[in-house]
Every structure is written in structure tokens, then in C-alpha cells.
Amino acid sequence: xxxxxISMAVIRRLPRYYKYLGELLNNGVTKxxxxxxxxTMQVTASQIRQDLNNFGGFGQQGYGYNVEYLYNEIGKxxxxxxxxxxxxxxxxxxxxxxxxxxxxxxxxxHLIGIFDINPKLVGLKMRGIEVLDIDNLEQFIKENSVDIAxxxxxxxxxxxxxxxxxxxxxxxxxxxxxxxLFINGDMEIENVHLFHSLMTLAYQIHND
Amino acid sequence: xxxxxISMAVIRRLPRYYKYLGELLNNGVTKxxxxxxxxTMQVTASQIRQDLNNFGGFGQQGYGYNVEYLYNEIGKxxxxxxxxxxxxxxxxxxxxxxxxxxxxxxxxxHLIGIFDINPKLVGLKMRGIEVLDIDNLEQFIKENSVDIAxxxxxxxxxxxxxxxxxxxxxxxxxxxxxxxLFINGDMEIENVHLFHSLMTLAYQIHND
Numbered sequence: 001x002x003x004x005x006i007s008m009a010v011i012r013r014l015p016r017y018y019k020y021l022g023e024l025l026n027n028g029v030t031k032x033x034x035x036x037x038x039x040t041m042q043v044t045a046s047q048i049r050q051d052l053n054n055f056g057g058f059g060q061q062g063y064g065y066n067v068e069y070l071y072n073e074i075g076k077x078x079x080x081x082x083x084x085x086x087x088x089x090x091x092x093x094x095x096x097x098x099x100x101x102x103x104x105x106x107x108x109x110h111l112i113g114i115f116d117i118n119p120k121l122v123g124l125k126m127r128g129i130e131v132l133d134i135d136n137l138e139q140f141i142k143e144n145s146v147d148i149a150x151x152x153x154x155x156x157x158x159x160x161x162x163x164x165x166x167x168x169x170x171x172x173x174x175x176x177x178x179x180x181l182f183i184n185g186d187m188e189i190e191n192v193h194l195f196h197s198l199m200t201l202a203y204q205i206h207n208d
Numbered sequence: 209x210x211x212x213x214i215s216m217a218v219i220r221r222l223p224r225y226y227k228y229l230g231e232l233l234n235n236g237v238t239k240x241x242x243x244x245x246x247x248t249m250q251v252t253a254s255q256i257r258q259d260l261n262n263f264g265g266f267g268q269q270g271y272g273y274n275v276e277y278l279y280n281e282i283g284k285x286x287x288x289x290x291x292x293x294x295x296x297x298x299x300x301x302x303x304x305x306x307x308x309x310x311x312x313x314x315x316x317x318h319l320i321g322i323f324d325i326n327p328k329l330v331g332l333k334m335r336g337i338e339v340l341d342i343d344n345l346e347q348f349i350k351e352n353s354v355d356i357a358x359x360x361x362x363x364x365x366x367x368x369x370x371x372x373x374x375x376x377x378x379x380x381x382x383x384x385x386x387x388x389l390f391i392n393g394d395m396e397i398e399n400v401h402l403f404h405s406l407m408t409l410a411y412q413i414h415n416d
Contacts, residue, residue, distance in 0.1 A: 011411055012404070012408055014407075015401065015403070015407040015408065016388070016404065042390060077411065078408075078410060079407075079410040079413070080410075082410075084410055084413075092305070093301045093302070093305035094301070094305035094309070097301035101302070108410075109406065147410075147413060148406075148409060148410070148413070172413045173409075174406060174409055188409060190406070190408060190412070193223065193224070196227075197382070197398050198356075198382055198398070199222075199226070199286045199288070200216075200220055200223065200286075201396060201398040202287040202288075202316075202380070203286050205287065205379045205380045205396050
């Protein structure tokens with residue numbers, strides 16, 4: 001399965017399949033056709049078949065997909081069978097919301113550190129974790145295995161911070177600053193564009 | 209321009225073009241080639257030409273794109289020349305972060321109301337706006353023109369809320385609940401999947 005290069009467009013659709021299959025599984029559904037998946041997910045059946053064909057062997061003509069098997073296989077592809085240590089940088093409203101969001105009932109993502117530059121926040125406990133001064137960040141990362149850093153700071157200094165995180169060995173950055181970040185090194189960066197999604201909504205309001 | 213149906217995949221890339229063109233404009237750049245845009249944006253030049261060809265007439269062979277013209281045209285397509293009245297439903301950490309995020313330096317998006325169910329939040333002022341009890345929502349929407357509602361509540365009740373918002377005349381919903389929402393009616397819905405983007409990052413860490 002891992003021999004084949006799968007396009008990021010397909011990968012980005014997998015979490016939705018994973019979520020719906022999980023709900024089906026919870027409801028006791030054992031198999032499903034691409035047409036039924038299509039009706040629930042509002043993606044065309046042909047798109048679903050094409051996407052899932054990337055992984056091979058999940059569906060059978062006239063039978064449909066085995067829900068549990070498909071759920072587990074997509075989960076493995078998405079690394080859901082692995083534990084990810086996360087740190088949060090920036091403990092303002094957005095950072096706190098993300099800390100809560102990822103800690104509740106989300107298997108596999110484990111928040112181990114929170115950092116901020118604001119002396120009013122340093123020393124407070126959030127979700128049982130003491131907020132540390134950002135000066136402790138380098139040492140913390142070198143002493144702990146950090147898979148993912150959530151960056152929820154203002155734009156200023158974000159690029160230098162990203163480069164540092166990569167140099168110190170963080171594997172992935174979930175970037176919520178308004179700046180698209182690209183760095184030298186191996187760290188993967190997921191740039192989240194909240195405002196872009198708002199602009200897309202504005203487009204749809206005016207054009208549909 | 210509006211006669212042609214443009215795919216949502218293209219539309220979703222426009223905010224990035226818009227942002228970079230705005231930065232170029234601020235830096236006094238008057239024209240740019242698709243190759244230079246490509247280097248900055250890390251999208252292939254051929255993709256850029258294909259995307260911008262959807263709108264016709266922006267580029268000239270051997271000259272490149274007129275930055276200001278392109279910026280303004282994409283802005284119009286995205287509705288950036290119009291004012292959007294927004295309300296926020298759910299004034300917890302995420303809601304407050306979104307209220308701050310969309311209010312600072314974002315032209316055209318105007319927060320006019322904040323609603324919550326929590327008596328501890330009702331009556332507080334956020335960004336100069338008093339948080340109202342959710343019971344006032346229907347009347348508020350009927351008395352004010354609401355283009356976009358930001359939904360930053362827990363999952364429970366989200367589907368009914370979305371249907372109500374549509375019935376009461378809200379034009380677009382920016383949905384931050386963990387539930388994909390689909391309703392009957394004309395309201396456009398932008399489902400934001402924060403967790404999906406985290407899963408995609410986890411995939412990239414393990415597969416690149």
C-alpha cells in the first residue's frame with residue numbers, strides 16, 4: 001500500500017471517509033455501497049470508488065465495502081493507530097480552544113506542553129498542564145519527543161519560530177498564524193487558512 | 209466573467225492568490241510572471257496559468273500579469289468589494305478567537321451580534337458587543353440583515369440550529385462544530401474541519 005504515491009487531494013478526503021465509516025460502525029452497519037456512501041457524504045459515487053481504489057481490495061462488485069475493514073485500513077493510513085505527542089505554542093483564546101478541541105475524545109493526540117510569552121498566562125494550568133515560558137521551549141523539545149507543534153501565535157516571529165522548531169526536531173507544525181510558513185528542513189507544515197474558508201463562503205453567497 | 213461556472217477547487221485557491229497579490233501590491237510590484245508567482249506560492253506555473261485563465265484576459269504572453277488589476281478582479285470575484293454582516297453563535301474560546309480574528313484588519317466582514325446560551329457569558333461585552341441570550345437570535349436575524357453566521361457551539365443541536373438560521377434568512381454559515389451540516393434551503397454552508405487538517409498532518413509525518 002505504501003509503495004504507491006497517493007495524491008494529497010485524495011489524502012485530504014480520507015478523514016471524512018474515516019469519520020463517516022466510524023459512525024456507520026457505531027451504528028452496527030457492516031457493509032455499504034459506494035452509492036450509499038455517496039448519498040450520506042455528498043461526494044459522487046464515482047469519486048468515492050476512484051479514491052478508495054487507490055488503496056485496492058477494499059470493495060467487491062455487488063457486495064460493497066466492508067465497513068470495519070475499510071475504517072481500520074484508512075485509520076492506519078492516517079496514522080490513527082499511533083500516538084502523537086503535541087505541544088501548544090500560544091495559549092490565547094485560539095490556542096486554548098485548540099487544546100480543548102484536540103484533547104477531548106480524540107484518540108492518539110496527546111498534549112504534553114503549553115508555552116506562551118505572556119507573563120499573565122505563564123504558570124496557569126490549562127487542561128492540567130502548566131503554561132511554561134517560551135524560553136523553556138528548546139530544552140523541552142530536546143528532552144521530549146514532540147511530533148506536532150500547534151502554532152497559535154500572532155504572525156510576528158512565526159517564520160523564525162517554525163525554523164527553530166524544525167531545527168530542534170519537531171516533526172510536524174499545525175500552523176494557525178495568518179502567515180503561510182515554508183522552511184528548510186524535514187518538518188511537515190499544515191498551514192490552516194481560516195480566513196480563506198470565510199472568503200470562499202462569501203464567494204458562494206454571491207455566486208450560487 | 210460570471211457566465212462561466214468555475215470549479216470550487218479553483219475558487220478555493222483564489223484567496224491565496226489574492227493574499228499574495230495584495231502583498232506584492234504593498235511592496236510596489238506592478239507586474240509578475242506566472243513563474244515568479246509559482247516560486248513564491250509553491251504552486252506550479254502551469255496550475256496558476258490554468259486557474260487564472262478561468263477569468264480570461266488578466267495575463268499577456270511575455271509581459272506577465274498586472275498585479276493591481278488581477279488583485280482587484282480576484283477581490284471582486286471573492287466579494288471583497290462588499291460588506292458582510294456577521295453574527296457569532298457560541299462565545300467560548302473558539303468563538304472569541306474567531307471574533308477577534310475576523311475583526312482585526314479584515315475589510316468587509318462586520319460583526320454585529322454575539323449569542324450564547326451560557327448565563328455567565330450573556331451580558332458581557334466582547335469587542336464592544338454585548339453577548340445576547342440565544343433566545344434573542346430569531347428576532348435579531350429578522351430585524352437585521354445577517355449575511356454570515358459563525359457557528360462555534362458544541363455538536364449537540366447544531367443541525368437544528370443550522371436549519372433555523374436558514375429558515376430565518378441567514379445567507380451563509382461558517383460551521384466550526386465537529387458535525388458536517390447539510391440543510392434544506394438556500395443557505396450556503398462552509399464546514400470547517402480542523403481535526404481533518406490535523407489528521408492530514410499526521411499522515412504527512414508518517415509518509416514523507
